[in-house]
Amino acid sequence: MRGMILPENLPKDFHLMCKQMKLIGPFSQILTMDNLPYKGPIQDASMHLIRNAGVIIEDGCITDIGDFDVLSTNKKITVEEIPGPSVLLPGFVDAHTHICFAGSRAADYAKKIQGKTYQEILAEGGGIHYTVEQTRKANLETLKQGTEKRILRHFSSGVTTMEIKSGYGLSVVDELKMLELISMLNEEIAVDLVPTCLAAHVRPKEFDHNTDYLDFILADILPEVIRKNLSGRVDIFVEDNAFKPEEAERFLMQAKHMGFSLTVHADQFTTGGAIVAAKTGAVSADHLESSKDRDIKALVDNDVAAAVLPGASLGLAMPFAPARRILDAGAGLVIASDWNPGSAPMGDLLTQAALLSNFEKLSFAETMAGMTCRAAKVLGMEDRGILSSGKLADMIAFPTDDYREILYHQGMMKPEMVWKRGVIYNN
Numbered sequence: 001m002r003g004m005i006l007p008e009n010l011p012k013d014f015h016l017m018c019k020q021m022k023l024i025g026p027f028s029q030i031l032t033m034d035n036l037p038y039k040g041p042i043q044d045a046s047m048h049l050i051r052n053a054g055v056i057i058e059d060g061c062i063t064d065i066g067d068f069d070v071l072s073t074n075k076k077i078t079v080e081e082i083p084g085p086s087v088l089l090p091g092f093v094d095a096h097t098h099i100c101f102a103g104s105r106a107a108d109y110a111k112k113i114q115g116k117t118y119q120e121i122l123a124e125g126g127g128i129h130y131t132v133e134q135t136r137k138a139n140l141e142t143l144k145q146g147t148e149k150r151i152l153r154h155f156s157s158g159v160t161t162m163e164i165k166s167g168y169g170l171s172v173v174d175e176l177k178m179l180e181l182i183s184m185l186n187e188e189i190a191v192d193l194v195p196t197c198l199a200a201h202v203r204p205k206e207f208d209h210n211t212d213y214l215d216f217i218l219a220d221i222l223p224e225v226i227r228k229n230l231s232g233r234v235d236i237f238v239e240d241n242a243f244k245p246e247e248a249e250r251f252l253m254q255a256k257h258m259g260f261s262l263t264v265h266a267d268q269f270t271t272g273g274a275i276v277a278a279k280t281g282a283v284s285a286d287h288l289e290s291s292k293d294r295d296i297k298a299l300v301d302n303d304v305a306a307a308v309l310p311g312a313s314l315g316l317a318m319p320f321a322p323a324r325r326i327l328d329a330g331a332g333l334v335i336a337s338d339w340n341p342g343s344a345p346m347g348d349l350l351t352q353a354a355l356l357s358n359f360e361k362l363s364f365a366e367t368m369a370g371m372t373c374r375a376a377k378v379l380g381m382e383d384r385g386i387l388s389s390g391k392l393a394d395m396i397a398f399p400t401d402d403y404r405e406i407l408y409h410q411g412m413m414k415p416e417m418v419w420k421r422g423v424i425y426n427n
């Protein structure tokens with residue numbers, strides 16, 4: 001069991017501790033993920049691979065990267081030596097999570113593996129409404145503890161930037177409670193958190209009609225989100241038992257008009273969502289397990305990134321999204337965890353991506369790009385996800401001298417070292 005990184009070891013202003021220029025290395029291999037296309041297939045041979053490599057870091061950013069022996073000729077630089085074989089990659093960016101919640105859905109899971117359907121579990125008081133009830137009931141400290149624990153577990157697995165959605169509050173007070181907590185944790189700990197307002201997750205029991213609830217979000221929740229500067233992103237769950245495509249389209253256009261960037265839960269069980277994402281100019285359409293060729297084409301034609309969530313397929317025992325087909329059609333494939341208490345409880349992004357890679361025949365480059373450069377772009381954070389001069393020194397090192405070992409171990413080889421803005425956290 002790897003040691004848990006304690007929050008007190010991760011102060012947000014810690015880059016101040018890293019002002020001094022230092023050289024880190026030698027790494028057996030560095031995969032910079034630089035100069036790769038944001039859309040379409042990628043061969044492993046197109047990756048920029050540097051052997052016996054080093055990185056120079058100053059003030060939390062990379063200032064140089066290249067051959068370790070050449071870089072170490074500058075005797076003024078302090079060297080942070082890497083013992084043993086090591087492969088360096090950019091820190092992972094998880095562009096889709098729901099890790100701010102209270103309560104466990106282990107009881108639901110037990111019923112599911114006994115063969116009960118989602119509808120039966122819902123009727124017995126489980127499902128998403130149970131998580132909403134628990135999250136509303138939880139005091140801030142309880143909600144904070146659980147969320148922080150998940151963030152730090154993710155961080156120790158190499159995720160140095162993570163998106164977190166609201167969506168278990170579904171009222172003004174409770175949606176703001178979630179977003180305020182994410183913002184508070186973002187200030188307190190070093191990991192960068194990107195909050196997204198998912199008030200349009202499902203219609204809460206207090207409302208009889210979807211349109212009334214969506215109007216309520218537009219009139220009462222989003223203006224407060226803007227006023228308190230809690231999120232610049234809006235998401236909606238487009239699905240038969242959540243919000244219909246035409247309801248979502250109207251909602252998203254109004255949210256866009258208010259200044260939000262858009263993302264959509266699309267085509268998980270039925271199609272419609274990807275088309276809505278394409279029509280409304282969303283940055284990404286996420287899920288896509290049921291997408292047909294015309295849905296994928298709409299994403300490609302409108303420059304909408306395609307985020308697949310293998311953790312949800314594993315959680316629900318359903319087929320993976322057609323990631324190979326999505327890439328071959330020319331889309332920008334992002335791989336995210338969808339970590340949530342119901343359909344994706346595992347939360348191990350690398351394991352999920354490794355399994356998806358095997359089932360869908362994704363190259364190492366395609367798999368890693370989906371969790372680094374391509375994921376960072378979806379979040380509008382192009383200062384990371386690539387190791388090159390000027391980018392943030394968010395980096396992860398695996399204990400091997402051959403990058404191919406990482407997917408070969410199917411998620412069980414974890415990074416041994418994680419750097420956030422140039423500061424190291426050993427696992």
Ligand SMILES: [Zn+2]
Pocket residue numbers: 096097098265338
């Ligand atoms: Zn989701």
